Amino acid sequence: xxxxxxxxxxxxxxxxxxxxxxxxxxxxxxxxxxxxxxxxxxxxxxxxxxxxxxxxxxxxxxxxxxxxxxxxxxxxxxxxxxxxxxxxxxxxxxxxxxxxxxxxxxxxxxxxxxxxxxxxxxxxxxxxxxxxxxxxxxxxxxxxxxxxxxxxxxxxxxxxxxxxxxxxxxxxxxxxxxxxxxxxxxxxxxxxxxxxxxxxxxxxxxxxxxxxxxxxxxxxxxxxxxxxxxxxxxxxxxxxxxxxxxxxxxxxxxxxxxxxxxxxxxxxxxxxxxxxxxxxxxxxxxxxxxxxxxxxxxxxxxxxxxxxxxxxxxxxxxxxxxxxxxxxxxxxxxxxxxxxxxxxxxxxxxxxxxxxxxxxxxxxxxxxxxxxxxxxxxxxxxxxxxxxxxxxxxxxxxxxxxxxxxxxxxxxxxxxxxxxxxxxxxxxxxx
Ligand SMILES: Nc1ncnc2c1ncn2[C@@H]1O[C@H](COP(=O)(O)OP(=O)(O)OP(=O)(O)O)[C@@H](O)[C@H]1O
Numbered sequence: 001x002x003x004x005x006x007x008x009x010x011x012x013x014x015x016x017x018x019x020x021x022x023x024x025x026x027x028x029x030x031x032x033x034x035x036x037x038x039x040x041x042x043x044x045x046x047x048x049x050x051x052x053x054x055x056x057x058x059x060x061x062x063x064x065x066x067x068x069x070x071x072x073x074x075x076x077x078x079x080x081x082x083x084x085x086x087x088x089x090x091x092x093x094x095x096x097x098x099x100x101x102x103x104x105x106x107x108x109x110x111x112x113x114x115x116x117x118x119x120x121x122x123x124x125x126x127x128x129x130x131x132x133x134x135x136x137x138x139x140x141x142x143x144x145x146x147x148x149x150x151x152x153x154x155x156x157x158x159x160x161x162x163x164x165x166x167x168x169x170x171x172x173x174x175x176x177x178x179x180x181x182x183x184x185x186x187x188x189x190x191x192x193x194x195x196x197x198x199x200x201x202x203x204x205x206x207x208x209x210x211x212x213x214x215x216x217x218x219x220x221x222x223x224x225x226x227x228x229x230x231x232x233x234x235x236x237x238x239x240x241x242x243x244x245x246x247x248x249x250x251x252x253x254x255x256x257x258x259x260x261x262x263x264x265x266x267x268x269x270x271x272x273x274x275x276x277x278x279x280x281x282x283x284x285x286x287x288x289x290x291x292x293x294x295x296x297x298x299x300x301x302x303x304x305x306x307x308x309x310x311x312x313x314x315x316x317x318x319x320x321x322x323x324x325x326x327x328x329x330x331x332x333x334x335x336x337x338x339x340x341x342x343x344x345x346x347x348x349x350x351x352x353x354x355x356x357x358x359x360x361x362x363x364x365x366x367x368x369x370x371x372x373x374x375x376x377x378x379x380x381x382x383x384x385x386x387x388x389x390x391x392x393x394x395x396x397x398x399x400x401x402x403x404x405x406x407x408x409x410x411x412x413x414x415x416x417x418x419x420x421x422x423x424x425x426x427x428x429x430x431x
Contacts, residue, residue, distance in 0.1 A: 010092060011172055011203040012055040012078055016276065016300045017087035019048040019073050023269075046271040047073040049227035050087065050279070050300065055172075060194070060204040062218030062235060064211075064242055066249070069224040071207050072099070075174045078205065086273060088302050093171025093203075096121055098161045098178040106150035110141055110160050113149055121168045131167045139163035140186060155183065162190050173197055176207045191217060211239055226264035227271070276300055384427040388419045401427055 023043040048070045055061055063071045076082045077089050079097040097103070103120070104113050114135050118128045136145050139159045141152075149157060158178045165173060175194065179187045194217060197204055206217050214221060214235065221238040223231040231238045252260065277300055284291045329347050330340060340347060386401060394417040398405045405417060411428040419425070 006201075007056055007058050009057040009201075010054050011057055011059075012053075012092070013088070013090040014051055014053050014074075014078070015088040016050045016052055016280075016302070017048055017074070017077060017084045017089050018046060018050050018273070018276070019070070019077065019082070020085040021045050021047055043269060045265075046085075046268050047227055048077070048084075049268065049271050050273075050276040051224075051227075051229050052087075053222060053229065053232055055203045055205070057171075057201045057203060058198055059220060060198050060206055060218045062214035062221040063205055063207045063224060064209075064214060064221060064238075065224035065230075066246075068226075070227045071224050072176055074224065075176055075205055075207065078172065079174050083304055086301060086303050088299070091172055094122065094169075095172040095174065096165045096168045096170035097174040097176065098158075098165045099174075099176035104149050104157060104161060107148055109148055110139070110145040110152070111136070113160065114145075114164055117164050118168065121164075121170065123168070135163045135167050138166055155186075159186055162186075166190075166193055170202070172203045172205070174205045174207075176205075177209070179213065180208060180210060187213075211243060215239060227268050273300055386425045386427055388421055388423040388425060390421040392419065392421070393417075394419050397425065403427055 021044065023045050051070075051074060063075065065071050073082070075097065077084050078091060079095045080091065081097065103117055105116065108116065111132070114132060115128055118131070118135075119125075123131075139145070139162075141156060141160060144152065144156065149160070152160070162175075162178055165175075173194075179190055191213070194204055194206070204217075206214065208214050208217075218235050220233065221231075221235045221242075222229055223238050223242050231241060249257065249260070277297060280291075280296055280300070281293070283289075284296075326340075326347075329335075330337070333347070335346055386397060388397065394405055394408065397419070398408060401408075407428050408414075408425060409417060411426045
């Protein structure tokens with residue numbers, strides 16, 4: 001029974017979506033850049049520079065553009081495989097992406113991949129068992145289905161990916177170049193199947209370098225140009241414009257072509273959200289749209305909660321860290337905030353050797369016999385120490401620990417043999 005399709009139903013809504021990549025060569029450069037608070041850090045590249053569009057149920061949208069224009073990046077965000085840097089990407093329904101080998105595990109067999117990817121797309125074991133034979137038949141892989149995917153050609157991988165998606169029953173299907181590598185019969189069959197998806201009310205995004213395939217499949221075309229939408233409209237309007245551009249582009253000399261590409265790539269590096277705001281304001285002005293400026297900024301700066309640590313958070317953490325260190329320092333040196341305010345250098349100069357000794361004792365690094373009648377001193381580390389008891393003289397201590405008075409005085413830089421109760425004496429290892 002044919003079901004009524006609501007062609008006005010929005011299935012994908014993208015609002016000022018951007019994708020920024022770091023141009024750090026090594027992972028370690030990224031780590032280093034975190035600590036370079038004063039420098040600009042690693043350079044960035046904006047693969048997608050503020051893209052907005054809506055897609056509807058039963059719509060097949062062709063995505064075209066030269067190499068590196070951002071088609072795959074945009075569609076990976078639609079599929080939820082990567083998050084946008086800023087902006088909002090909303091999808092209503094399940095998504096399935098078919099790209100050459102996307103989501104396939106090379107070491108698993110074709111059959112195991114069918115099971116895994118179908119499970120990930122929400123199918124139950126029972127549903128998979130029921131559909132397994134149909135999927136294998138659609139894939140035309142025959143006995144190869146029990147071979148590891150790493151032994152497949154790109155065409156075979158594409159067939160497997162396509163067959164899994166055909167039976168995944170997703171609401172939004174993304175086909176990224178997957179039909180460019182198969183044989184013509186398989187491509188024909190897949191294109192027919194894709195038309196049926198459309199009749200079932202699914203939304204299809206179709207990326208291809210073949211203008212013929214796009215023309216056949218899609219009534220609407222989005223032309224991506226260096227991270228931006230250059231045109232979005234009926235296929236019979238966009239495709240001729242794109243073809244005319246390609247013709248002009250291909251007529252350029254090598255150096256002209258390189259200069260053209262460099263100009264756009266440099267703009268992708270220099271892009272910023274501020275520039276996006278200016279661009280949108282200008283567009284609204286030209287189109288005489290009375291947009292709310294505050295709302296525009298909020299939409300453009302929109303970030304999912306899993307954003308990276310902001311500068312504000314970093315500064316707060318630095319302040320908290322410094323405060324904790326200060327408190328620890330003051331507690332170690334027994335200083336009050338008043339004393340520190342009056343003499344800030346005391347935080348450093350009060351680290352006298354005796355204070356460090358006390359710290360060692362406090363932290364249990366050194367055990368001191370605090371009862372004079374206790375036998376000699378224990379030391380966990382290398383230094384032996386002795387805490388002078390009340391009424392004890394250096395002569396008595398010398399006898400007790402069996403170290404000469406001179407040696408004790410020498411180790412403690414003492415001018416006289418006077419000692420006071422509670423004083424910590426270092427005991428040279430003389431015994
Ligand atoms: N992970 C990444 N890190 C850095 N840059 C990336 C990354 N992924 C993509 N890019 C860059 O983003 C830009 C867009 O790439 P994308 O693959 O989306 O383009 P495309 O239009 O799909 O290209 P093609 O037609 O060649 O498949 C390119 O300049 C690419 O180098």
